[in-house]
Amino acid sequence: MADPSSYRPKPGQIPDSPGVYRFRDEHRRVIYVGKAKSLRQRLANYFQDLAHLHPRTRTMVTTAASVEWTVVATEVEALQLEYSWIKEYDPRFNVKYRDDKSYPYLAVTLNEEFPRVQVMRGAKKKGVRYFGPYGHAWAIRETVDLMLRVFPVRTCSAGVFKNAARTGRPCLLGYIGKCSAPCVGRVTPEEHRELAGDFCDFMAGRTGTYIRRLEKDMMAAAEEMEYERAARLRDDVEALKRAMEKSAVVLADATDADLIAVAEDELEAAVQIFHVRGGRVRGQRGWVTDKVENVDTSGLVEHALQQLYGEETGDSVPKEVLVPALPEDPDAVSQWLADRRGSHVSLRIPQRGDKKDLMATVQRNAQQALALHKTKRASDLTTRSRALEEIAEALGLDTAPLRVECFDISHLQGDDVVASMVVFEDGLARKSEYRRFQIKGFEGQDDVRSMHEVIGRRFKRYLQEKERTGEWEETPAPTGPVPAPQADPVALTGPAAPAVGSDTIPGAATTPVPDTTPDPDAEPREDDGRPKRFAYPPQLVVVDGGQPQVAAARRALDELGIDDIAVCGLAKRLEEVWLPDEDDPVVLPRSSEGLYLLQRVRDEAHRFAITYQRAKRAKRIRSSPLDAVAGLGETRKRALIKHFGSVKKLKQATIDEICEVPGIGRRTAQSVAVALASAAPATPAVNTATGEIIEDDDGGSTT
Numbered sequence: 001m002a003d004p005s006s007y008r009p010k011p012g013q014i015p016d017s018p019g020v021y022r023f024r025d026e027h028r029r030v031i032y033v034g035k036a037k038s039l040r041q042r043l044a045n046y047f048q049d050l051a052h053l054h055p056r057t058r059t060m061v062t063t064a065a066s067v068e069w070t071v072v073a074t075e076v077e078a079l080q081l082e083y084s085w086i087k088e089y090d091p092r093f094n095v096k097y098r099d100d101k102s103y104p105y106l107a108v109t110l111n112e113e114f115p116r117v118q119v120m121r122g123a124k125k126k127g128v129r130y131f132g133p134y135g136h137a138w139a140i141r142e143t144v145d146l147m148l149r150v151f152p153v154r155t156c157s158a159g160v161f162k163n164a165a166r167t168g169r170p171c172l173l174g175y176i177g178k179c180s181a182p183c184v185g186r187v188t189p190e191e192h193r194e195l196a197g198d199f200c201d202f203m204a205g206r207t208g209t210y211i212r213r214l215e216k217d218m219m220a221a222a223e224e225m226e227y228e229r230a231a232r233l234r235d236d237v238e239a240l241k242r243a244m245e246k247s248a249v250v251l252a253d254a255t256d257a258d259l260i261a262v263a264e265d266e267l268e269a270a271v272q273i274f275h276v277r278g279g280r281v282r283g284q285r286g287w288v289t290d291k292v293e294n295v296d297t298s299g300l301v302e303h304a305l306q307q308l309y310g311e312e313t314g315d316s317v318p319k320e321v322l323v324p325a326l327p328e329d330p331d332a333v334s335q336w337l338a339d340r341r342g343s344h345v346s347l348r349i350p351q352r353g354d355k356k357d358l359m360a361t362v363q364r365n366a367q368q369a370l371a372l373h374k375t376k377r378a379s380d381l382t383t384r385s386r387a388l389e390e391i392a393e394a395l396g397l398d399t400a401p402l403r404v405e406c407f408d409i410s411h412l413q414g415d416d417v418v419a420s421m422v423v424f425e426d427g428l429a430r431k432s433e434y435r436r437f438q439i440k441g442f443e444g445q446d447d448v449r450s451m452h453e454v455i456g457r458r459f460k461r462y463l464q465e466k467e468r469t470g471e472w473e474e475t476p477a478p479t480g481p482v483p484a485p486q487a488d489p490v491a492l493t494g495p496a497a498p499a500v501g502s503d504t505i506p507g508a509a510t511t512p513v514p515d516t517t518p519d520p521d522a523e524p525r526e527d528d529g530r531p532k533r534f535a536y537p538p539q540l541v542v543v544d545g546g547q548p549q550v551a552a553a554r555r556a557l558d559e560l561g562i563d564d565i566a567v568c569g570l571a572k573r574l575e576e577v578w579l580p581d582e583d584d585p586v587v588l589p590r591s592s593e594g595l596y597l598l599q600r601v602r603d604e605a606h607r608f609a610i611t612y613q614r615a616k617r618a619k620r621i622r623s624s625p626l627d628a629v630a631g632l633g634e635t636r637k638r639a640l641i642k643h644f645g646s647v648k649k650l651k652q653a654t655i656d657e658i659c660e661v662p663g664i665g666r667r668t669a670q671s672v673a674v675a676l677a678s679a680a681p682a683t684p685a686v687n688t689a690t691g692e693i694i695e696d697d698d699g700g701s702t703t
Contacts, residue, residue: 004061008047014040019071020081022089023064030089032060032293035078037329039069054294055574056590060093075332076339083306093293095269095303105132105283106140108153108200113189114161114182115196117144117153124311131203132275132283146239148178150210151199154192155179202240204277204315211240255279257320258308259350259359262300263366265603266575267291267596270370271304274362277318286366288373290591302327309340317341322350322359374600383593384427390594391540394586395579397566401540402426406601407458407553408544409439409450410609416617417445419454420609423538424601436612448548455541455556462537463560537565544602546571546578546585554580570602625651629668629675636663640672651676 019039023032036042046053046061053061072078086094107120111127119137124130132140144155154161156171156179164170164183174181182192202210218233259274268290275283287304295303301323309317317340327333330347337345350356388400404424411417423433441453541557543549550569557565568586569578575595576585588595625647626637643661644650650658650672658669 004047004050004064007064007066009043009067014043014069015071016040017071018073018075018078019069020078020085021067021069022085022091023060023093024066024068025063026065028066030085030091031064032091032093033082033085033089035075035082037075037078039071043067043069055587056093056291056294059590060293063093075329076335079306079329079332079336083310086306087310095289095291095293095295095300104137104140105130106144106203107131108196110193110196110200114154114192117155117196117199129200130316131200145178147199147202148173149239150214150236151195151202152178152180153196153199154182156183203282211237214240255320255355256318257322257355258318259322259355259362260301260304260308261324261359261362261366262297262304263363263370264291264297264300265370266572266599268370268373269300270366270373271300272362272366272369273304273308274358274365275318276358284365286369288369297325298327301325302333305333305337309337313340314342317345319344320346320348322348322355324349324359324363384597387427387593387597390588390592391598394577394588394592394594395540395566395568397539399539401538401566403536403538404540404542404601405458405538406542406544406605407451407454408602408605408609409447409454410606410613411445412613412617413445416613417443417450418609418613418616419450420605420612421454421458422601422605422608424597424604427597429604434608436608438616447545448552451543451545451549452552452556455543455553456559459537459557459560459562459565463562539566541565541567542598542601542605543567543569544572544605545569546576550578550580568598570598572602575599625676626672629671632668632672636661636668639663647676 016038018035018037020033020035021039021043022030025031034042046057046067050058050062070081072081105120105124107118108129108131109116109118109127110129111125119140120128120130148155152173155173156164160171161183164174164181168184170179170181170184170186173179174184174186180187180192180195182189187195198210214233214237218230218237221227221230221233255276256278257276259276261272263270263272268288270286270288272286273284274281275285287307289300289303293299305321305323305327317337319341321337326347326349334345334347337347350359385400388402391397392400402425406422406424408420409417410420417439419437419439421435421437423430425433435458437454437457439450439453442449541553543553546569550567553567553569557563557567567580570576571578571585574585576587577595577598578585588598626632626640639661640650640658641647644653653673655666655669655673658664658672659666664672
C-alpha cells in the first residue's frame with residue numbers, strides 16, 4: 001500500500017487549466033482516469049488526509065504509485081480524451097457499464113452495393129445504419145416482414161445473392177413481391193439504394209409522408225378504376241400502419257429523444273435507456289455496474305452518456321436527451337453531444353407533462369432491473385457459499401454462518417421506537433422468521449439501550465424454548481437434594497438460564513416446575529411439538545451500527561450466559577464491520593461477496609423496521625381518546641365530533657351536554673368523560689418553518 005504523499009506533485013507543478021489525469025500503480029498500469037476544469041484543484045482533493053477521503057477514493061490513492069496529466073484547451077476536449085483513455089486502458093477504479101444482455105438491432109448495410117436488411121448483434125460496424133435495440137429478434141423479423149410489401153429491400157445473405165445472380169433466378173421473396181430482386185437486374189443499384197433509403201427514413205420516424213403518398217396513389221388508382229392496384233396499395237398502407245402499431249405512441253409531438261434513468265444503492269447502479277423516435281419507443285436497453293469509484297447520480301449519468309454516444313455520429317445521437325440529473329458540467333457534455341450529432345442537442349431534466357411521465361416509467365424499469373440483478377446474484381449457490389465463507393474468514397468464525405439474524409432500531413425523533421429482526425439462512429432471506437419488536441423498557445431515543453433490550457428479549461425467548469423442549473442437560477440425583485438444572489455446555493456458560501416467565505436466574509437447587517402462567521414473550525409451538533419462531537439460534541448476529549451498538553448486543557448475550565454466538569455491526573457511512581472489544585473495524589474488500597451479503601441483510605432489516613415504524617406512527621396519528629371507550633362505535637364517535645366540533649371541546653363538555661347527542665346515554669356519556677379526563681394532553685402542533693405553536697380558535701394549541 002503506497003503513501004500518497006510519496007508521489008504527490010510539488011506545489012506549482014500542476015497547471016490550473018482543464019485536463020485529464022491518470023493514476024498508475026507500481027506496475028505502471030493505469031488504474032483511474034478522470035477529467036477536471038482545473039487540474040490543480042481536482043488533484044489537490046486526492047492528496048488530503050486519508051481519513052477525510054471516501055473509502056473508495058482512499059483505496060484508489062493508496063493503490064496508485066504515480067499520477068500524470070494532460071492539459072487540453074476546453075472541457076469538451078477533456079471529456080473526449082477521458083472517454084478515449086477509459087476505452088484504451090480499462091482502468092479498474094472507473095465505473096464501467098456492462099450490458100445485461102446482447103441486444104439485437106435492425107441493421108441496413110448501406111456500405112454494400114446492394115444494401116441488405118438484417119438482424120445484427122454485437123459491435124456496430126461503420127457504414128451500417130442501426131435501429132433499435134429491440135427486446136427480441138422475432139420482433140424485428142415481424143416488423144421487416146410487414147414493411148417489405150412497401151419497401152422490397154434485399155434481405156438475403158451474400159451466398160444466396162451470388163447464387164441467384166449466377167443462375168438468373170431470384171429467391172422466393174423475389175417471386176412473391178417482397179424483394180425487388182436486384183440480383184437478377186429487376187432494379188438498378190441506384191433504384192435499390194433509394195428503396196433502402198426510404199426504408200431507413202420510415203424506420204427513423206418519418207412515417208406520415210409515405211402513408212399519405214400511398215393513400216393518394218390508392219385514391220388515384222380507384223378513380224381510374226384500377227381496382228387491383230388500389231387494393232394492393234390499400235394493403236400496403238395497412239401493413240405500414242400495423243408496423244407502426246408495434247411501437248406505441250408515447251410522445252404526441254413526434255419527438256426524437258433518448259430517456260436515461262438510474263437506480264442505485266451503495267454498491268451498484270442500473271441504467272435503463274428508452275429510445276424514442278417519432279414519438280414512439282423504438283428500442284430499450286439497460287446496463288448494470290459496480291460503483292467502484294466515489295460517484296453520484298450525476299457522475300453515473302455522465303458515464304452512461306459517454307458509453308452510449310462515444311462511438312455514435314449523426315442521427316444516432318438524438319435531438320433531445322432526457323436525464324434524471326445533469327452532469328457536473330452540462331454545457332460541456334451538451335457541446336460534446338452536439339459535435340457528435342452535427343447539430344444542437346438538448347440535455348435536460350423533464351419537469352412536466354408526457355416526458356416526465358415517461359421518465360417515471362423508465363425509472364421503474366431501472367429499479368426493476370437492479371432488483372432483478374440482485375436477485376439473480378443472491379440466488380446463485382456458488383456466490384452465496386463464497387459470501388458465507390468470506391464472512392467466516394473475516395470475523396474469525398470456525399464455520400460459515402448458515403443462519404444470520406440482523407437487528408435494526410427505527411424511530412421518528414424518539415417517538416414510536418421499534419426494532420426489527422430479519423433472518424437469512426444459507427444466504428437467502430427467510431421472511432417467515434422475520435420479527436418486530438416494540439421498545440418497552442423505556443421511552444425516548446436511545447439506540448444503544450434499545451438494541452440491548454431487543455437482543456436480550458430475543459435470546460431470553462430462545463432460552464425459554466430450550467427449557468420447554470427439554471434440550472438442557474440435567475444431572476440426575478437418585479438420593480439427596482435434587483441439583484439445579486445445568487446449562488447446555490454448547491449453548492450456555494455460567495449459571496442456569498432463567499425459568500419460564502422469569503427475568504432472573506434462579507439460585508435455589510430445586511427441580512424445575514413448569515409455569516402455567518401465560519408469558520407475553522413466550523412463543524407458541526407447532527401442534528407436533530416442534531419449537532416455533534425463536535427456538536433456533538443464529539451463528540451470527542448483525543446489528544445496524546458501530547461500536548456502541550455492537551457492545552450493547554454483546555453485553556445482552558453475556559448477561560444471559562450465551563457466548564457461542566458471534567456478533568458484529570455494519571456501519572452504513574463507511575460500510576465498516578465492527579467486532580466486540582475491537583478498536584479498529586474490519587474492512588472487507590469492495591468486491592467481496594461477503595460484504596455484499598452483509599449489506600443486503602442490513603438493508604433488509606432497515607426496510608422492515610422503518611415499514612413497521614411508519615405503520616405504527618400512522619396508527620397513532622389516527623387514534624383518538626375515544627377509542628378507549630368500550631362500546632363506542634365509529635358512528636357515535638362521528639356524531640360526538642360533529643356535535644361538538646373537536647375532541648378538545650368535547651373534553652370541556654359536561655355529562656349532561658354529552659347526553660344531548662342523539663344515541664348517547666348517560667352511562668356512555670360518563671365513560672366518554674372519564675376516558676377524556678384520563679387522556680394525556682395533546683402535543684402542541686408546531687409550524688416547522690417558523691417554530692411557532694399553531695393555535696386553534698379557542699386560543700389553545702391544535703394537533
